[in-house]
Amino acid sequence: MKINGTWYRPIWPDEDDPGLVRVIDQRRLPHEFAVLDIRDVDTAIFAIKDMVVRGAPLIGATGAWAMVLALRACPGGDQDAWLGREAARIAAARPTAVNLAWAVDRVAAAVRGAEDPEERISLARQLALEIADNEAECCRMIGVHGLPLVRDIHKKTNKTVNILTHCNAGWLACVDYGTATAPVYAAHDAGVPVHVWVDETRPLNQGARLTAFELAAHGVPHTVVTDNAGGHLMQHGMVDMVIVGTDRTTRTGDVANKVGTYLKALAARDNSVPFYVALPSSTIDWNMEDGVREIPIETRDPDEVRFVQGLFDGALVKVLVPPEKSQALNVAFDVTPARLVTGLVTERGVCGAGEKEILGLFPERA
Amino acid sequence: MKINGTWYRPIWPDEDDPGLVRVIDQRRLPHEFAVLDIRDVDTAIFAIKDMVVRGAPLIGATGAWAMVLALRACPGGDQDAWLGREAARIAAARPTAVNLAWAVDRVAAAVRGAEDPEERISLARQLALEIADNEAECCRMIGVHGLPLVRDIHKKTNKTVNILTHCNAGWLACVDYGTATAPVYAAHDAGVPVHVWVDETRPLNQGARLTAFELAAHGVPHTVVTDNAGGHLMQHGMVDMVIVGTDRTTRTGDVANKVGTYLKALAARDNSVPFYVALPSSTIDWNMEDGVREIPIETRDPDEVRFVQGLFDGALVKVLVPPEKSQALNVAFDVTPARLVTGLVTERGVCGAGEKEILGLFPERA
Numbered sequence: 229m230k231i232n233g234t235w236y237r238p239i240w241p242d243e244d245d246p247g248l249v250r251v252i253d254q255r256r257l258p259h260e261f262a263v264l265d266i267r268d269v270d271t272a273i274f275a276i277k278d279m280v281v282r283g284a285p286l287i288g289a290t291g292a293w294a295m296v297l298a299l300r301a302c303p304g305g306d307q308d309a310w311l312g313r314e315a316a317r318i319a320a321a322r323p324t325a326v327n328l329a330w331a332v333d334r335v336a337a338a339v340r341g342a343e344d345p346e347e348r349i350s351l352a353r354q355l356a357l358e359i360a361d362n363e364a365e366c367c368r369m370i371g372v373h374g375l376p377l378v379r380d381i382h383k384k385t386n387k388t389v390n391i392l393t394h395c396n397a398g399w400l401a402c403v404d405y406g407t408a409t410a411p412v413y414a415a416h417d418a419g420v421p422v423h424v425w426v427d428e429t430r431p432l433n434q435g436a437r438l439t440a441f442e443l444a445a446h447g448v449p450h451t452v453v454t455d456n457a458g459g460h461l462m463q464h465g466m467v468d469m470v471i472v473g474t475d476r477t478t479r480t481g482d483v484a485n486k487v488g489t490y491l492k493a494l495a496a497r498d499n500s501v502p503f504y505v506a507l508p509s510s511t512i513d514w515n516m517e518d519g520v521r522e523i524p525i526e527t528r529d530p531d532e533v534r535f536v537q538g539l540f541d542g543a544l545v546k547v548l549v550p551p552e553k554s555q556a557l558n559v560a561f562d563v564t565p566a567r568l569v570t571g572l573v574t575e576r577g578v579c580g581a582g583e584k585e586i587l588g589l590f591p592e593r594a
Numbered sequence: 595m596k597i598n599g600t601w602y603r604p605i606w607p608d609e610d611d612p613g614l615v616r617v618i619d620q621r622r623l624p625h626e627f628a629v630l631d632i633r634d635v636d637t638a639i640f641a642i643k644d645m646v647v648r649g650a651p652l653i654g655a656t657g658a659w660a661m662v663l664a665l666r667a668c669p670g671g672d673q674d675a676w677l678g679r680e681a682a683r684i685a686a687a688r689p690t691a692v693n694l695a696w697a698v699d700r701v702a703a704a705v706r707g708a709e710d711p712e713e714r715i716s717l718a719r720q721l722a723l724e725i726a727d728n729e730a731e732c733c734r735m736i737g738v739h740g741l742p743l744v745r746d747i748h749k750k751t752n753k754t755v756n757i758l759t760h761c762n763a764g765w766l767a768c769v770d771y772g773t774a775t776a777p778v779y780a781a782h783d784a785g786v787p788v789h790v791w792v793d794e795t796r797p798l799n800q801g802a803r804l805t806a807f808e809l810a811a812h813g814v815p816h817t818v819v820t821d822n823a824g825g826h827l828m829q830h831g832m833v834d835m836v837i838v839g840t841d842r843t844t845r846t847g848d849v850a851n852k853v854g855t856y857l858k859a860l861a862a863r864d865n866s867v868p869f870y871v872a873l874p875s876s877t878i879d880w881n882m883e884d885g886v887r888e889i890p891i892e893t894r895d896p897d898e899v900r901f902v903q904g905l906f907d908g909a910l911v912k913v914l915v916p917p918e919k920s921q922a923l924n925v926a927f928d929v930t931p932a933r934l935v936t937g938l939v940t941e942r943g944v945c946g947a948g949e950k951e952i953l954g955l956f957p958e959r960a
Contacts, residue, residue: 428796428899429822430794430821430822444920451921452921452922452923454797454899456857460853460856460927463886486822487820487823488822488825491861492857494825536902536904537915538913538914539913540906540911540912545913547906547911548906549802549803551803554817554818555816555817556819557823559827561826563829
């Protein structure tokens, strides 16, 4: 997608320097546009942990590139053992999104047969490019399959379709197009009038900072609201549908997404508002059946709750909100049970949030 | 209640100057303790609108004192007509809490028979003191009636009772003790171990700023969480009960409270967590039956959503979070339908959230 007319992805390999991967520093958006240079595994892990990059698909792509950098740094000896240790470090950077472990495992498997270090690097590099391209293509297809859902509402109401989303499951999270935003962009580009309610998404405000930034850059009408507002909006008919992303989806359709998603799903159900989850199948954990019990939920630094970052006097600063001595808890995700999900929008089509329905689209997983 | 060992109420008349009412400036807590001097109706209206004072009971008390100041400024002529115009201005300062109009009307009615300006001022002053004292006493009784609810949970579990609350319905909002916090303080003081999950309560963070401040000052263990976190906490058995306040309650038990309350009520219901609303009967609007349809919901300045206030470099500053050009909507309250409310904790006892149950405690309203 474009920023001020220039086409960007949130991650890309440098054209000239094979040891350099570059990412948009999402911690500083929307007020500053900065690029972080990643030349080693430690920096890649830092970028994932500190949320320079975030969003399940992008974390996966970053993990794949981290594996390329790991292979480049391999000191010789037992290459697979070295890579295994590096892979474990990378995969542990964030626990909730399944894409990270998935991408890292794929790269490890792809190079396992090769002996020549250069060949291993080349194979990994090719796969990292493929993973990123595949995420982008999946997102494009989510837009293709999600567009009719938006268009159908417009046909019924003949009014602007009001879509609520939580966090940022946009192109910044997903290499391109986004997951939750793909149907929005597709509808907007197809001339279906849409307006997006953007949950600010505390603590890190990825909605207010990133989703609003993306939508503004693409010219999609939107309004930022607090995370508290969605229930009221739905009670008063101001939301036609909810679309969110997911960091991990069980084979039964439970969905782990940014904390607070579950509350919006409850409000959608209470007000008969359709609640869709958009996802590339790379976020499906085929080994899990009970999301609330099984999906590991990341707890992050309490200071992300205590401090809020924003623009003051031309500079990005962090302000302390609660009393200095009050402690805080920072739970990053929650799980929305499948029973609250109207449908899953995947790269292969839309299905109900249930094992049978999901396997209908992905029969090879049966 | 006490701040650093000194007893305070959030509003009090100056001992020496009969034309001066003083309030704690709640906009600057917890990082600064400041007092605003109110000498005229305009300043009182400013204090209510700008949330120097906030919380339904305190807004009512402030409205009563504003009427005293209005009477002191009466230029002569038709005193009731003058007071009527001032009363309308004061009551319009904030639309959702019913206490404001209620307190203003009571003062207007109390002075209507009197001719002598000094007598009118004296009557109003006496009533303003009474209203504040009555709110404090109601809150104390809410604590008396709410304590057994907390104690019963402790008896069953023999563990610390985890109570989640939203916004600030503490003594800062309520002259003394608080509504939602009254059972918490009562339990803590009675030796029942409690821990409070404090929703930060965006946009103005009254939870993180004020509830955390109060609880810290009183020594009650507490943890600040984002408004998004409550659903996850309830899913994982980390919340034993929810207690919130209310700005207006219908005679049928629908509850208007700070926006986001409805989402917590939904999560409580979905996880079988008891959801209590604590209220003095002054917040009951005996003329309303359908809260979602009838209670006017205040929309406030979008900049309260766009900017977050906190401490930076020793000073209170406001930082801009979303892109400069993204618009925001600031809905201040939402309505929780009675069907989601386990019980109402009033100054006369606990009852179910239904017309019949409420009238059982307040038969004079039948």
